[in-house]
Amino acid sequence: MLARIGRATCVSASQRFLHVAVERNAAFGQISEKDVAFFEQLLGAGGVVTDPDALEPFNRDWQKKYVGNTKVALRPRTTEQVSELLRYCYSRRLAVVPQGGNTGLVGGSVPVFDEVVVSTAAMNRVLEFDEVSGTLVAQAGAVLQSLDEYAGQRGFMMPLDLGAKGSCHIGGNVSTNAGGLRLVRYGSLHGSVLGLQVVLPQPLAGAAGAGSGGGGGGGDGRVLDLLRTLRKDNTGYDLKQLFIGAEGTLGIITAVAIQCAPRPASVQLALLACPSFPAVTAALRTARRMLGEVLSAVEFLDSPCSHLATAHLEGVRNPLLQGGAAEGGGGGGGGEGVTHGSVGSAPFYMLVETHGSDADHDQQKMERFLEAVMGDGSVVDGTLAASEAQAKSIWRLREGVSEALVRRGAVYKYDVSLPTSSMYELVEALRARLAAAGFGADAGVLVVGYGHIGDGNLHLNISAPRYDDGLLSLIEPYVYEYVSRHNGSISAEHGIGLMKAQCLSYSKGPVAVELMRRIKEVVDPYGIMNPYKVLPPRPA
Amino acid sequence: MLARIGRATCVSASQRFLHVAVERNAAFGQISEKDVAFFEQLLGAGGVVTDPDALEPFNRDWQKKYVGNTKVALRPRTTEQVSELLRYCYSRRLAVVPQGGNTGLVGGSVPVFDEVVVSTAAMNRVLEFDEVSGTLVAQAGAVLQSLDEYAGQRGFMMPLDLGAKGSCHIGGNVSTNAGGLRLVRYGSLHGSVLGLQVVLPQPLAGAAGAGSGGGGGGGDGRVLDLLRTLRKDNTGYDLKQLFIGAEGTLGIITAVAIQCAPRPASVQLALLACPSFPAVTAALRTARRMLGEVLSAVEFLDSPCSHLATAHLEGVRNPLLQGGAAEGGGGGGGGEGVTHGSVGSAPFYMLVETHGSDADHDQQKMERFLEAVMGDGSVVDGTLAASEAQAKSIWRLREGVSEALVRRGAVYKYDVSLPTSSMYELVEALRARLAAAGFGADAGVLVVGYGHIGDGNLHLNISAPRYDDGLLSLIEPYVYEYVSRHNGSISAEHGIGLMKAQCLSYSKGPVAVELMRRIKEVVDPYGIMNPYKVLPPRPA
Ligand SMILES: Cc1cc2nc3c(=O)[nH]c(=O)nc-3n(C[C@H](O)[C@H](O)[C@H](O)COP(=O)(O)OP(=O)(O)OC[C@H]3O[C@@H](n4cnc5c(N)ncnc54)[C@H](O)[C@@H]3O)c2cc1C
Numbered sequence A, B: 001m002l003a004r005i006g007r008a009t010c011v012s013a014s015q016r017f018l019h020v021a022v023e024r025n026a027a028f029g030q031i032s033e034k035d036v037a038f039f040e041q042l043l044g045a046g047g048v049v050t051d052p053d054a055l056e057p058f059n060r061d062w063q064k065k066y067v068g069n070t071k072v073a074l075r076p077r078t079t080e081q082v083s084e085l086l087r088y089c090y091s092r093r094l095a096v097v098p099q100g101g102n103t104g105l106v107g108g109s110v111p112v113f114d115e116v117v118v119s120t121a122a123m124n125r126v127l128e129f130d131e132v133s134g135t136l137v138a139q140a141g142a143v144l145q146s147l148d149e150y151a152g153q154r155g156f157m158m159p160l161d162l163g164a165k166g167s168c169h170i171g172g173n174v175s176t177n178a179g180g181l182r183l184v185r186y187g188s189l190h191g192s193v194l195g196l197q198v199v200l201p202q203p204l205a206g207a208a209g210a211g212s213g214g215g216g217g218g219g220d221g222r223v224l225d226l227l228r229t230l231r232k233d234n235t236g237y238d239l240k241q242l243f244i245g246a247e248g249t250l251g252i253i254t255a256v257a258i259q260c261a262p263r264p265a266s267v268q269l270a271l272l273a274c275p276s277f278p279a280v281t282a283a284l285r286t287a288r289r290m291l292g293e294v295l296s297a298v299e300f301l302d303s304p305c306s307h308l309a310t311a312h313l314e315g316v317r318n319p320l321l322q323g324g325a326a327e328g329g330g331g332g333g334g335g336e337g338v339t340h341g342s343v344g345s346a347p348f349y350m351l352v353e354t355h356g357s358d359a360d361h362d363q364q365k366m367e368r369f370l371e372a373v374m375g376d377g378s379v380v381d382g383t384l385a386a387s388e389a390q391a392k393s394i395w396r397l398r399e400g401v402s403e404a405l406v407r408r409g410a411v412y413k414y415d416v417s418l419p420t421s422s423m424y425e426l427v428e429a430l431r432a433r434l435a436a437a438g439f440g441a442d443a444g445v446l447v448v449g450y451g452h453i454g455d456g457n458l459h460l461n462i463s464a465p466r467y468d469d470g471l472l473s474l475i476e477p478y479v480y481e482y483v484s485r486h487n488g489s490i491s492a493e494h495g496i497g498l499m500k501a502q503c504l505s506y507s508k509g510p511v512a513v514e515l516m517r518r519i520k521e522v523v524d525p526y527g528i529m530n531p532y533k534v535l536p537p538r539p540a
């Protein structure tokens, strides 16, 4: 097995998506038998994966788009083990990729070459829950949905929710600063994360007593212990914020303290059909005004997204359309309407959700809201979930879009912030641009838009029968330039990863990028933490 | 005038409060006539203050406790001027103190020796307001209350509110990560600040075209332009977070973008009397449950605080007590009850406020809440403000406590986070400790507690006839040790400043402190930004 380990000359599949070649950093060490022996001694045989088949899921991302070539994946169980293995990797200059649920969408969670994967999968314990204040402390590998269920049994809920909740880890959520479906109400992780424990690649303080681990001093001086559950703490720079969204390039998060929200006594969910995108934004404004403090989510999807989800996923239907199968509309191939706009359904759908403490009050507010939007024509059809099961099924329509896109074939994903009122113009402009170049619906290319409209966040996706460099070069840098011109962000929530590391300057100026680099160098002088990701290489 | 400028040998008054001497850093330059001439040429004569009388308010803090000895205060009007003056100070190694409204409570906003004061007072313009999304962009020197009025005229409100709102600047609020009265509802500035523009002491990127200023490149490479109004932006490290709460030690914030909240259609405010501290926390839990999403503030003050405010401030009364003057109770000297507990009134008061979109719903919720807390005995008396004027007058009782304390004499202020349920035990323990050492109520020493109980934040204050080192040595390090032992924070919101720079390690471990130092060194290699503050000196 170890014979197969050698210089990683593999050209990562991901390079196809970059327009730029990434070269392996020759300063990094290469895994040897001795290294594997050390890891096995530290973690036990069960904590070290070297079998090529077993390594495959560690090497390949959720989209099957980025494929690395690691020879070893580690599954530590404790902070002390993480600290010890980072000490070792640092001394051997072995590059490291932290991996949570591996649901990231920008190629950040898998190796580019032969980086060591450090998975948090075996670190999934809840460490503490305060039933009065709702503060939760968990190891970084706890799965978001399990934590939400745990909190739910105690009258609380996690302040974030997203389509990947069944597999993503809380440490991965924090590392990507995941936004998700309820940010509009519960805010970002920069506000709700109360504390973090992070293992740094480099020791920053004298070693504490041998074997002490954790605590203030922090093992051998590389454990940054900021694991508090205080709502307020202004003692020096708020260092934890640096790691929220750092995508594993500054250290490995081993535990997270987070403020849960009280579980709402009353939940309502409406699915609405809107005749145009301006109608969607009008309904959003009305929702803000009339649902006020109970509004908990506002999502939108265009009609092609609805069709994709119902066509490609088992049991998903759009209750505003007659019969699950009949909705193919215009009659495109493969059981889905690949034409745009003429699908015999509304061009846009919205999900509007409320969370409140009083069902009567919430219902009254929802009724008045629905009257208002139906009255002014911003909504032409709608349905209110009558049960939790119906609500789940409506959510599945929205949350299934990502998965449906991946099942359909190749997909180019962009996740941008733009001024809400004109957000959809990018979808239309790109659709026209691609069609004009022969990549229209007739060629099987779909340009679709959906996302967290309450936060000004558009998911722009291009679905195609196969990956095609010609198609890609029509999309990039066009999309980034468009977003930059409109003062948007080229990554609202998915992050930069490998996918956009060369594109950071579309959203951040040279002073900001240089400050990021210097912080990276201070924390990780050898650059072993998740290399090639997030920061563009310094110009020569 | 310039003849009086020389080596600052002045022993700052603040040293008395530190138990530790601070020595002027001899590497810093000293202001010369040439420097003043440069500043006058850059800012005009009106932008440069050198007259000793006119300098006095720049040298002295709000509590009149920290007094510096600057020879020059600057009042730039634009980011370009700030950039230019920092370039100059950097080249001359002149130390700099950024100053906003100078309402900070930890000696951070005034010079320790002869540092140059850079005031944001002349930078108070609103730059942009989006009437649909409620995003506001303003220069750093805009006064919080003016911004709230500006937003109010457009249907929005600032997401933070605090007693000093009439004088504090938004840049100062961000630099101290101010919490305030409504954090329980609108969250911390780490969540609501969308963007910042910061001038760094050191250039980090090549100079842009001469005179270009602002923009991506940023003047001469020291303008960090993160001034976006996007709700979501995950493009690299979230650098703005570093400056939120950095207390001027990393650069000068010149502009702030912030998410305003919709102004509530309905506001209610109750003042409640509670028979004990456990009753206060019981009422808090009930408020959380029954007021849910409309709860916007939960404050508490003990009876001595109420007495202080009514005794020392014009027109302030406690509506739950009969007649303004009669409430002196126990009959202590100076028109106030200096005894504890026996003041003929309830031992604790609470303010409970709601912000909602529907007055009927909110009233129903408040009525049910009041029934519940009166029913279970956690509240024994209460009043609901019947008008905005009454609400203002109740708020004045709570917000006036700080000012009343300062008027009464010397005051030692501590601002800690502790587990809510046992928070008041610190007040009682310290009261007993001081009384036992001869610093009881009969000696004119009051130990009082109030604060943002909804956030676990206690303001512990010791009021005394005069500052006394013997008294101080009974308070410190006792308070810090107590807080550290209970896993609290020695500064919930006021920050570290000069007051607690030597005490940071009560709340942060050595790895964290070292990482802060390294970040400071990367951004400010000569240490000219607000020296002697926040970070303890490196052990020799
Ligand atoms: C169906 C689907 C829906 C999604 N919906 C949303 C959405 O609504 N909102 C949103 O924001 N995102 C969404 N995402 C993407 C999102 O980023 C991830 O789902 C999630 O936050 C990543 O968590 P993870 O544990 O899978 O992390 P991974 O994918 O394993 O890792 C993501 C990044 O974080 C790093 N990392 C992981 N764990 C750690 C750690 N412990 N310490 C340091 N670094 C670490 C990795 O190196 C990598 O760079 C979605 C993804 C899918 C597949």
Ligand SMILES: Cc1cc2nc3c(=O)[nH]c(=O)nc-3n(C[C@H](O)[C@H](O)[C@H](O)COP(=O)(O)OP(=O)(O)OC[C@H]3O[C@@H](n4cnc5c(N)ncnc54)[C@H](O)[C@@H]3O)c2cc1C
Pocket: B062, B097, B098, B099, B100, B101, B102, B103, B104, B105, B108, B109, B110, B120, B140, B161, B162, B163, B164, B167, B168, B169, B170, B171, B172, B173, B174, B175, B176, B177, B178, B179, B180, B181, B247, B248, B249, B251, B252, B253, B254, B402, B403, B493, B494, B497, B530
């Ligand atoms: C009556 C009263 C009530 C208060 N209530 C609260 C409360 O409820 N919650 C709370 O959190 N605080 C409270 N405070 C303290 C609080 O920190 C300040 O009122 C406020 O946030 C500071 O703003 P300022 O403009 O006065 O800043 P200053 O006092 O001028 O400065 C504070 C710190 O920030 C730095 N600074 C100021 N401006 C800038 C800038 N543009 N760039 C970089 N650094 C800068 C200074 O160097 C200093 O270190 C209160 C103070 C008073 C007097």
